[in-house]
Amino acid sequence: MSITEFLTDLLNPDLAFLPKALAIAVMSSIVCGVVGCYVVLRGMAFIGDAVAHAVFPGIAVAFVLQGSLVLGGAVAGVVTALLIAIFAQNRRIKEDSIIGVFLVGAFALGIVIISQAPGYAGSLQQFLFGSITGIPDRDLYVVGGTGLVVLGLVLALHKEFVAVCLDREMSRAMGLSVFWLDIVLYVLVTLAVVISLQTIGNILVLALLITPAAAARLLTDRLGVMMLLAPVIGGTSAVVGLYLSWSYDTPVGGTIVLVATAIFLVAWLVAPRHGLLTRRWRRPSGPEPVDVNRPAPLPGLAHPPDPSPAVR
Template identity: 80%
Template sequence: MSPVDFIADLFNPDLAFLPKALLIAVMSAIVCGVVGCYVVLRGMAFIGDAVAHAVFPGLAVAFVLSGNLVLGGTIAGVITAVLVAIFSQHRRLKEDSVIGVFFVAAFALGIVIISRAPGYAGSLQQFLFGSITGIPDRDVYIVAITGLALLMAMFLLHKEFVTVALDREMARALGLRTFWLDLALYVLVTLAVVISVQTIGNILVLALLITPAAAARLLTDRLAAMMLIAPLIGGGCALVGLYVSWSWDLPVGGTIVLTLTAVFLTAWVLAPRHGLLARYV
């Protein structure tokens, strides 16, 4: 399928789900690209995978009750994030250990809940690997509004997040409330994951959060530039991935992730200062 044919399909009224899927994929990729920069800076790649597990019971409950998936996932993720932030204050327990306990338990709870719903296998596959069909119109507006709110919150807390990411002890010495900043970051990551799940799936959403930011990290030493490059990579790969998946009848989530991975590998080899070739030359 040529790009012209793809554009024609986007405007085809019989394929109304396609432009909605594209909008949600691109908006989710942009938001995840920005949030992912803070996650990569703090070396917290595990948190993205963990949050994806944490939102699953909320998604399952919303599905069983025919409620809103975004709202259900957000509630579950925020509750779990609060528990992690509280338990992580215990000095004998490191943050990654607490995350491992609560987020995996949340995912297990989600599997138990959704197993009680009719069509269990199909529903589970949709949650785990995403689906571009059947996206309600209201979800496009919810993702757009949530995404804008996330970007605004990150703009307001940008200096504090960067300070904590670079030197946690200095942040405490400066009087910053690291507990509340950790909690705020968990909530932002949770919301970014929730709005991405429908298109790319619960299992693959980590790539949307981490890979664009990691690629941008290789391309620039400036944080401001990184936070511009990452969402551009994410949004561009979402567009290309959807086009390739639609043209060749491939799974959307997997195709987007492979596109992101290809961009990351290209940056790893060809990045001007930190690429493999630059280091040898």
């Protein structure tokens, strides 16, 4: 299918679900790209996976009651995120163990709930792998409003999130409430995951949160640039993925994730400074001279930042 034919289908009134699916895919990709930057910097990809499973009971309840899947998933995800943050304060059990407990428990609860609904097998497949059909108009508005709220909170708390991502103990010494910042970040991750479920699906949504941010991390050492690149990569993956899915009749969620993964692989190979091939091309014949004026790497960052401020 040519791009012109795809654009014609987008404007076709008989295919009204297609532009709605594109809008939700792009909006959720942008939000996931921004929030995913904190997830990648902090090394908390597991919490994204846990949240993706934790929202399942809320989605199941909303499906049984014929309510909004987005709102149902958001409520369940926020409750689970709060429980994880509270239980993780007990340092005898590590945070990843707490996350694992709630991940499996919440997902099992969702399966039990949805199994009580007639015809649940087809619905379960839709929740797990995503679907571009049957997206109601109200979900379009809910996703747009939720995305604006998430981006607004990110803008308001950006400096605090960066401080906690780089050094939690120093953040506490500076008087920041690390516990409440953790809760807010968990909630933002939850909302980003929930608004992505309908097009990506429960199983693949973690990729939309992590892959664009990881690709952006390879392309730049500056956090501000990274937070601009990640949503661009995510949005591009959504548009190209939906086009390929519609053209070749492939699952939309899987196609979007494959496009994002391809972009990550390209960045891993040819990123300007940190790409595998780029480093080999630029490898000096002798030992690399040491720049005594270059600052040491910040905690939590894989590479030393540029001499200019890395965080805006």
